[in-house]
Each structure stands twice: as C-alpha cells, then as structure tokens.
Amino acid sequence: MFWWHEEVGQGVRVAFTHRGAGNLALHTGDDPAAVRARRAALEQAMGVPGGSLLFLDQVHGTDVVDADDPVRPATPRADAAVSVTGAPLAVMVADCVPVVLVGEGPVGPVTGVAHAGRRGLLDGVLERAVERLRHRGAQDVTAWIGPSICGACYEVPETMREESARRIPAVAATTSWGTPALDLRAGARERLGSLGVALADPDGSPGPACTHENERLSSHRRDPGSGRIVGLVWRAGGTEGDA
Ligand SMILES: [Zn+2]
DSSP: OOEEEEEEEEEEEEEEEEEEGOOOOOSOOOHHHHHOOOOHHHHHHHOOOOTTBBBOOSSSOOEEETTTOTSSSSBBHHHSEEESOOEEEEEESSSSSEEEEEEETTTTTEEEEEEOOOHHHHHHHHHHHHHHHHTOOOOOEEEEEEOOTTTTTOOOOHHHHHHHHHOOOOGGOOOSSSSSEEEEHHHHHHHHHHHTTTEEOOTSSSTTTTTOOOTTSSTTOOOOGGGEEEEEETTTTGTTTOO
C-alpha cells in the first residue's frame, strides 16, 4: 500500500501510497463506492479513525485550508492544508509534486500537505503553505517531496518552458529525447530551499521516483486511467489526543 512510510519525529508519520492502494480520487471517473472503500482501507492501514482523513478538492490553485477549522467544508476547495492537531491530511497526485511539510510548533508539530503541479508551483502554492505553517507557529520546517514526473519525461511546448522558467528558472529541463521539458521537482526544491525549508534526506525520502517511469505509481501522462496516489501526514494517536 505504501511506497514509502516513516515516523519522522514528534509522533508524526509521513507516507506516500503506490498503486497497490488503488485509485484514491473521486474525480477521475472511478466508481465512488470503490474509492470510498479504498480510502477506508487506507485509514485502517494508517491507524486513524474512519472518515478522518482529509481529502481536498484540488484545483491547481494556491488556497490553503485550516484542517482543524470546525466549520470548514468536508472536502474544502484548496491545494494545501495545515493542522496543529496532527489531523490526517492527504494530497492526491498523478505526475504533479506531492509535498508534505512538518514543523515544530509551540504545543506540538505543525503539519501540512501541498499539491504542486505546474500551475500551483508557479503561482506560489508552496509559499502560501509554508507561510501558513509558520503563521501557526511552525519553526524548523522540513519538506518531503513525493513521487512525481521527472524532468526527463515531462515534455511541454517551448513557449511553456520559457514562461515557466521566467518565474522559476530551476524548472527548465530537457526530455531524454531532447525536447523542451519541465522539472517540477527541481522547481519545488528550489522554492522550498529559498523559503528556508529543510529538504528531507534524499536517501530516506521517496523523491527520486518518477511516476511516468514507474508502473507502481500513478501517472496521468502514461495512463490517464491510473487514478491518483496520495501523500499523507498524520500524528499517531490521531486528532483526539493521546487517549
Ligand atoms: Zn521520468
């Protein structure tokens, strides 16, 4: 079920699923009952209460939702979320970059997820997410960058590469067959680094995996029917405290 799974300190767990967990998105035309059953199985594997895992209505924007807000929608329209209670958070991807953020807050960990596709990355979703974590008191923020399409696979028109690199030079790349491409992961690393966020040890993180090249991962480009894998962060013991 998990491509990578680790306790990263303060009782916080970070994980990324592979296709063994199945498609976890409700918006890709899959049978909703089957998706809900997979989400329930995932929650069980995480050891969190059924229905507690927050999924977002991701729109390639930069809005960040406060997962602890008691009056938020069940599925908020946002591309990032933060929590100071260790609430289970999910971010869905299939080539876009899933980013998990963890910082040390005044009364415990501050956690977050962000969906960084081309549009969101260029428009500042990572800046907005990190800003919100810090607003909630997070210090010493660390990021885990999950599996995404790599710069050698993500072919785009030359004009798109130029426009994108004008905002974040690090995204300019070339495919393995010599055509214009984008390296979203490099862009995410550059943005997070410039924000003073530590990047988790590449040996211990799942970063280098390319969704397009690895059939255990979902890639919209390789197979639009492969659904979505997810990045996850939660605190063991869940949202109800340590009881
Ligand atoms: Zn690749």
